[in-house]
Amino acid sequence: MNKAKRKAIIAGNWKMNKTPSEAKALLEEIIPVAKDAGCEVIACVPYVDLATAVETVKGTNVKVGAENCHWAESGAFTGEISTGMLKEVGVEYVVLGHSERRQYFGETDETVNKRTKAALAAGLKPIVCVGELLWERECDITEEVIARQIKLDLYDVNAEDAKKCVIAYEPVWAIGTGKTATADQAEEVCAFIRKELAKKYDEETAQAITIQYGGSMNDANAAELLSKENVDGGLIGGASLVAAKFGAIIDAATKG
Numbered sequence: 373m374n375k376a377k378r379k380a381i382i383a384g385n386w387k388m389n390k391t392p393s394e395a396k397a398l399l400e401e402i403i404p405v406a407k408d409a410g411c412e413v414i415a416c417v418p419y420v421d422l423a424t425a426v427e428t429v430k431g432t433n434v435k436v437g438a439e440n441c442h443w444a445e446s447g448a449f450t451g452e453i454s455t456g457m458l459k460e461v462g463v464e465y466v467v468l469g470h471s472e473r474r475q476y477f478g479e480t481d482e483t484v485n486k487r488t489k490a491a492l493a494a495g496l497k498p499i500v501c502v503g504e505l506l507w508e509r510e511c512d513i514t515e516e517v518i519a520r521q522i523k524l525d526l527y528d529v530n531a532e533d534a535k536k537c538v539i540a541y542e543p544v545w546a547i548g549t550g551k552t553a554t555a556d557q558a559e560e561v562c563a564f565i566r567k568e569l570a571k572k573y574d575e576e577t578a579q580a581i582t583i584q585y586g587g588s589m590n591d592a593n594a595a596e597l598l599s600k601e602n603v604d605g606g607l608i609g610g611a612s613l614v615a616a617k618f619g620a621i622i623d624a625a626t627k628g
C-alpha cells in the first residue's frame with residue numbers, strides 16, 4: 373500500500389452470516405480492536421443487520437457497508453434493496469459485483485455497472501469486485517478478464533466518481549478456499565488494474581483509487597500482501613467474522 377497516495381481500507385464482507393443480535397455482539401468486539409486503526413475500517417453486513425450495525429458503530433471509526441443494492445429507485449423488484457433505503461439507514465459503502473453474486477445469482481457486468489452508477493448517484497461508495505476464475509488464470513487470460521470487467525463495470529463512470537469507488541481484486545479461486553494469491557500475484561494484478569484505470573481515466577485518477585485484495589486474506593498473510601505498493605487494503609470474508617483476526621489485519625494495515 374502507499375498511504376501517501378491513497379486511502380488504505382480494510383473491509384469485512386460478512387456474507388450471509390450473523391443475525392442482528394450477533395452482528396451487534398461482533399461489532400462490539402471489533403470496535404476496540406479497530407479504534408487506533410491507521411486505515412479506514414468497514415463492516416459490510418447483511419441487509420437486516422444494517423440498522424443495528426449503524427447504531428452500534430455510532431461515534432466510532434468503524435463504518436458500515438451493504439453487500440449489494442439495486443439500480444432502480446423503487447418498483448417491482450422483489451427481494452431487492454434500493455440505494456435510497458441504504459442511505460436512509462446510514463450506510464456509507466456498498467459491495468457490488470462480488471463473485472458470489474456473479475456465480476450464484478446471475479450478476480453480469482452490465483448489472484454491476486447499473487448498480488455502481490446508481491450507488492454513486494445516491495452518494496454511496498461502491499466497492500466494485502473483479503477477479504478471474506481458476507480456469508481463466510490457467511488459460512492465461514487473467515489480464516483480459518480483469519480489463520474487460522474494469523471497462524464494463526465502470527462504463528460511463530467519470531473520473532471524479534471513479535475516485536469514490538474502491539476496486540477489490542478477488543481471484544475467484546482464492547475466495548473461501550484457503551488458497552491465497554501470493555503477494556506477488558496480488559501485486560501483479562492490482563498494478564495491472566491501476567494501469568487499466570490510468571488508460572481509462574488518467575494517471576492521477578488511477579493513483580488515487582484504493583485497490584484492495586480479497587481472497588483468504590487473514591491475520592497470517594495480511595502483512596505480506598499489504599506490503600505491496602498497489603495492494604491498498606483488503607476485502608475480508610472468513611477472517612472478518614473473528615474480531616481478533618480482523619483486528620490483526622487492521623494492525624497490519626496500520627503498520628504497512
Ligand code: PGA
Binds near residue numbers: 549550588607609611
Ligand atoms: P474470504 O472471502 O476472505 O473468506 O476468502 C473474501 C470475499 O469473498 O470477499
